[in-house]
Amino acid sequence: MTTRRTFIAAAAVGAASTAGAAAPVNSYPKLVHHVFFWLKNPESKEDLAKLLAGLRTLTKIETVRGAHFGVPASTEKRDVVDNSYSASEMLFFDDLAGQKVYQDHPIHKQFVADCSHLWQRVVVYDAIAA
Amino acid sequence: MTTRRTFIAAAAVGAASTAGAAAPVNSYPKLVHHVFFWLKNPESKEDLAKLLAGLRTLTKIETVRGAHFGVPASTEKRDVVDNSYSASEMLFFDDLAGQKVYQDHPIHKQFVADCSHLWQRVVVYDAIAA
Numbered sequence: 494m495t496t497r498r499t500f501i502a503a504a505a506v507g508a509a510s511t512a513g514a515a516a517p518v519n520s521y522p523k524l525v526h527h528v529f530f531w532l533k534n535p536e537s538k539e540d541l542a543k544l545l546a547g548l549r550t551l552t553k554i555e556t557v558r559g560a561h562f563g564v565p566a567s568t569e570k571r572d573v574v575d576n577s578y579s580a581s582e583m584l585f586f587d588d589l590a591g592q593k594v595y596q597d598h599p600i601h602k603q604f605v606a607d608c609s610h611l612w613q614r615v616v617v618y619d620a621i622a623a
Numbered sequence: 624m625t626t627r628r629t630f631i632a633a634a635a636v637g638a639a640s641t642a643g644a645a646a647p648v649n650s651y652p653k654l655v656h657h658v659f660f661w662l663k664n665p666e667s668k669e670d671l672a673k674l675l676a677g678l679r680t681l682t683k684i685e686t687v688r689g690a691h692f693g694v695p696a697s698t699e700k701r702d703v704v705d706n707s708y709s710a711s712e713m714l715f716f717d718d719l720a721g722q723k724v725y726q727d728h729p730i731h732k733q734f735v736a737d738c739s740h741l742w743q744r745v746v747v748y749d750a751i752a753a
Contacts, residue, residue, distance in 0.1 A: 518682050518690045525691050525713055526698075527657055529748060545753060552648050560648045561655050563750030568656075568722055574747045581750035583655055583713075592698055617704045618659060620693030620711035623675060 522558040522585040523622040524592055531614040532579040540611050541579060547608040548582050554598045556591035557584050579612075592619065652688040652715040653752040654722055661744040662709040670741050671709055677738040678712050684728045686721035687714050709742070722749065 534540050545562055552560045561583040565576040586592045595601055664670050675692055682690045691713040695706040716722045725731055 518679055519692060521689065521691050523693075524696055524698075525693065525711070527713075527748075549648055559651065561651050561750070562649060562753060563653075563655065564753040566654055566719060566722070566749040566751035568654075568719060568749040569726065571747070573745045574749065576749070578748070580753070581655070581748065583657075583750070589696060589698060592696070596699065615703045617701070618657075618708070618711065619696040619698040619704065619706070620691070620713070621696035623692060623694040623710070 519622045521622075522587050522591075524586040524588060525620050526582075526584045526586060526592055526595075527618045527620070528582040529575075529578040529616045530580045530582070530612045531577065532611055533613045534611075535579050544580050544608055544611050547604045548580065550600055550604055551582070551584065551595070554595045554600050556586055556594040558587060558591070559585040578616075589621075649752045651752075652717045652721075654716040654718060655750050656712075656714045656716060656722055656725075657748045657750070658712040659705075659708040659746045660710045660712070660742045661707065662741055663743045664741075665709050674710050674738055674741050677734045678710065680730055680734055681712070681714065681725070684725050684730050686716055686724040688717060688721070689715040708746075719751075 530544060532540050532544065541564070548562050549560075551557060561581075563581045563583075565578060565581075568574065568576075570576070584595070586595065660674060662670050662674065671694070678692050679690075681687060691711075693711045693713075695708060695711075698704065698706075700706070714725070716725065
């Protein structure tokens with residue numbers, strides 16, 4: 494879609510202008526929405542697959558500017574690291590309005606209807622570039 | 624730097640190939656490292672500014688592929704949303720090795736030495752694309 498291509502182009506321009514310097518800072522869309530899910534059956538690969546498949550449908554929502562879906566990485570175990578979750582959903586939005594469109598979107602509501610029986614706990618962090 | 628420009632170019636190619644479809648899924652570097660900080664003095668704008676300035680130094684580490692630094696967004700208050708933190712640090716790495724280089728890097732250690740007196744609590748989530 495044109496809007497998304499425009500974003501990526503803008504990010505590329507930002508990167509070019511900082512080439513030779515440090516990695517681009519805050520060249521991503523301003524709002525990052527990061528959700529962590531704890532499955533009711535954390536050992537169930539089938540439930541994890543269902544959840545990840547459900548999460549992927551969210552990228553069809555027109556205000557989603559980028560997505561990263563994952564599972565705990567096997568980085569070093571430290572007291573501050575929480576690797577107890579089952580799945581991670583990270584979405585970028587341009588702004589609060591974009592996140593609100595997502596929150597209220599039928600595709601998001603369908604995801605919750607289809608998948609909420611799978612999880613026992615959800616934690617959401619919304620951060621705006623600063 | 625060449626490596627970073629190469630990454631951004633790859634992301635742009637990925638976006639172009641999915642243009643007209645949904646937002647790109649997992650076109651970012653595979654590992655997302657998301658850290659949330661709770662300041663000892665959450666009302667201190669000066670401490671927040673110091674922390675954010677310290678965080679920006681981390682993008683000089685050569686394995687950092689992208690960065691988003693932020694503060695809680697004023698999205699809708701819901702039970703699942705944790706907006707109690709002071710600052711958010713989101714970094715992308717290509718892989719576990721890249722994150723390890725960052726973790727042990729003198730710039731990271733300097734950041735901890737300079738800024739750890741500012742925070743009372745840190746929570747880290749490392750997610751690998753799935």
